[in-house]
Amino acid sequence: MDPLETRELRYFMAVAEELHFGRAAERLGMAQPPLSRAIQQLERRLGVSLLKRNRRGVALTGAGEMLLHEGRAALDAITAAARRTRRAGGADSSGGTRNRMVLAVKAGASHDLLHKLLDAYAAEPDAAEIEVLPSGTCEQGEMLRDGRADVALMHKPFNSLTGFDSEELMTEGQIAILPAGHPLAAHKTLSLADVSDIPDLPLARWSRDGTYPPGPGPEIHDQTQLAQLIALGRTVAVFPDSARAWLWAEHTAVPLTDAPPVVTHIAWPAHSRSLALAGLLRTATRL
Amino acid sequence: MDPLETRELRYFMAVAEELHFGRAAERLGMAQPPLSRAIQQLERRLGVSLLKRNRRGVALTGAGEMLLHEGRAALDAITAAARRTRRAGGADSSGGTRNRMVLAVKAGASHDLLHKLLDAYAAEPDAAEIEVLPSGTCEQGEMLRDGRADVALMHKPFNSLTGFDSEELMTEGQIAILPAGHPLAAHKTLSLADVSDIPDLPLARWSRDGTYPPGPGPEIHDQTQLAQLIALGRTVAVFPDSARAWLWAEHTAVPLTDAPPVVTHIAWPAHSRSLALAGLLRTATRL
DNA sequence: CCCTGTCATACCTGGGGGGTATCACCGCCG
DNA sequence: CGGCGGTGATACCCCCCAGGTATGACAGGG
Structure with a gap:
């Protein structure tokens, strides 16, 4: 009723x-x-x-x-309705100018793509103000759904794009990040099998909702933590190519031949109809 | 707050x-x-x-x-939450058996695909009961969104699939439906330009939300109406190939060479997670 | 200038949302 | 087997707030 x-x-x-x-x-x-x-x-x-x-x-x-x-x-x-309404009303009180928009990005990922995107968009005429919201592990979807974010950079196959509209932005391979001195670091390329079975370097396990998958590797929930453990020769990790941006001197990156490629998308709630979003998309697809 | x-x-x-x-x-x-x-x-x-x-x-x-x-x-x-909850609770009271599911289909479209799908699914073990809900012009999306339907057959490029998950089922060309006696009906094929410029046969205009696009053709909101007007030599219409299923003796179908192909998808709300839906999808993709 | 149409204000009332106290029921354990 | 702890349900009460009525404030048009 x-x-x-x-x-x-x-x-x-x-x-x-x-x-x-x-x-x-x-x-x-x-x-x-x-x-x-x-x-x-x-x-x-x-x-x-x-x-x-x-x-x-x-x-x-x-x-x-x-x-x-x-x-x-x-x-x-x-x-989401409440959050977005508050956000829309915060700045403008009538015209539709100076809309703020929140862009969710997995912390540390696609750094230079993001940088280029923000720079290019800021140069657009009447660009909206973009707030970058670093999201935890793969929760960009939730953020779009509950209105904490308006648009997100998502990475197939780690994020699921179901329920969102999206445009493909970039495809990249994956690399293994090894301690610089490790024997395998001398190789030109490696396979997934090579890095998942190193006796002295168990693969790191990432936190997912506070729980960790089983395995021998150390429990990680922070990129800095991980970087340090790799530098100390305690673990190895697999990342998209763009992770080279934050490598340390004690790290060595080796391309993986058989890892699935990572595709970066820009994604937004399917029903969105905002001028600011349209402008950002235009900029993003032109990069 | x-x-x-x-x-x-x-x-x-x-x-x-x-x-x-x-x-x-x-x-x-x-x-x-x-x-x-x-x-x-x-x-x-x-x-x-x-x-x-x-x-x-x-x-x-x-x-x-x-x-x-x-x-x-x-x-x-x-x-949608209320409707689906009522529907889920109507039959079963505990186990998850005999779930009912509502399938929205544009009235008259994809008739034999639908027929085959329903037959094949009914033969599955523990198939849910499927109620077929004929929808008006292109409103399957709304029906999925507000819970009147759980799954829909949708037709690109007429329906928008944004916001839904979908699987492609079938691709077909389009045909012009002409009065049997008309000179153009003798052709083996036609182009869109051919049928949009026939002096004595203006293209029918379909109702969209009760309003009609401007133009010379008759206003239509019902397939029977349209069929009759074509049979009477008053109009011409463009339809997917599967419309041949309901042609009259006084109709002639002529394939269109340059009309965009129509792709039939089965679509469902992105967050759906029901066994009945999974079964239907398995059946559909195996057809 | 009054009349009309608009949304806002003032005030009142009743229903229902929430609290406290208590019951009914079951399972456990000494 | 009988108290005891812990579950959700019931009984009863109170008060807040959603909604109604009457009226105001204000602008535009004839």
């Missing part, structure tokens, strides 16, 4: 994630009884049971899982 | 579309003063002015336009 309220969605998401009314209520900063009631009302309203209450906690039904996924997308869209 | 409520969004959308508080309030089924207040609160909350109140109606600011676009996307996402 009448539409879902965002409050109800927020409540349900909390319960669906915690699978526990008490903890969910705490997270929401409210008491448990009104939360229980709100969820019941939601279920009545939708005419669907969302949770199975076993006496020991709760579990999601099929409909519950659906609402968990779709609801997250909807909440993201709402916060 | 605290998130936008859908009520506020709905209110703002109404005002932004009507550009008139009174009419917007009427459309919302409420009185004008609380609507005014709600919008003011919204503006205060966002810290942004959304409307310029000239004493003669209102106009949108830049931020207002942003909220109009982003808000529409957000509201669509919310109604």
Whole structure:
């Protein structure tokens, strides 16, 4: 009948994630009884049971899982609307001039491409002000979805472009970054197999949502950390070619022959229709 | 601060579309003063002015336009969440079995592809129940966005696939559909220029959102209507090759040499993650 | 100059969202 | 087996705020 309220969605998401009314209520900063009631009302309203209450906690039904996924997308869209509206209203109060735009970039990646892009765009007539937002590991997608960013540089195959519009900007090979003195550093090229099986140099493991894939290598969540460990001869890493920009003297880069190429795209939410974005895209595709 | 409520969004959308508080309030089924207040609160909350109140109606600011676009996307996402949740909960109450799925298809298009797809999918083990939803002119995208449909057959270049994931299914040429007796019907092939300039047969104009592009041809919003007008020798139309399925005896189809090919895709919202959809895609790409 | 149409303000009321206290139920463990 | 802890549900209350009505302020047009 009448539409879902965002409050109800927020409540349900909390319960669906915690699978526990008490903890969910705490997270929401409210008491448990009104939360229980709100969820019941939601279920009545939708005419669907969302949770199975076993006496020991709760579990999601099929409909519950659906609402968990779709609801997250909807909440993201709402916060995106609020964020982008605030951003659009911050500077201009009428004309559409001086729009600010946020560009998300994986920290340290595509450095000179980014530099050239920003310089070229700044030279455009009535260029918008661009704020560069360094993003953590592969979270540019979330940032576009929830409105923290308006446009992003994304790197296939690490980022997924599904749900966004994009233009291809650049393709590059990958390199292995080795300690300068290591025997393998003398090679002209290497294969993935070569670098994944070095007995004294386990491949570094990157943090993904705070968890790490299993393996022998050191746990990394920061490029500086990684650079240091490589320089100390403790690990080896595989990066796109443009990573040469931040290599140290103690590093040696060796091209990999069989690593998949990395394609840099500029991506934006599919429904975007802004002049500033159009200008940036024009600049980017002309580079 | 605290998130936008859908009520506020709905209110703002109404005002932004009507550009008139009174009419917007009427459309919302409420009185004008609380609507005014709600919008003011919204503006205060966002810290942004959304409307310029000239004493003669209102106009949108830049931020207002942003909220109009982003808000529409957000509201669509919310109604989609509600619709899909209801649909998921209708049949199953726990297991995930017998999910229903809605497939949007432009009425009359890709008829035998659709037929083969449905037959092949129905033969799959634990196939979901598929409801076919005939859509009007090119509105499959909206249907995916607001949850009326879960998956759609879309036709490049008529539909835009931006924002969706898709798989290519079929490419076909286009044909001109002429009255059987017409001189041009005797040709083996024609060009677009040939059919757009026939003095006695103006090209039909299709309705787009209830409005028609300008031109001499008759206004059409229904395939049967069009078929009849062609049979009567009053107009000519250009269609994908698969339209041969519904030709009448009084029609003649002539291939067009220079018309852009029509590519049929199966498309779905980028964030979808359902087993039923995966099965349908597997079937579709194997056809 | 008044009348009309617009949005804003003032004030009131009722419903419902949220809180506290408590219940009902189950599983665990001594 | 009986208390005990921890779960979600119920009962009841209160007060805030969404919404309604009446009215104001202001601009433009005849």
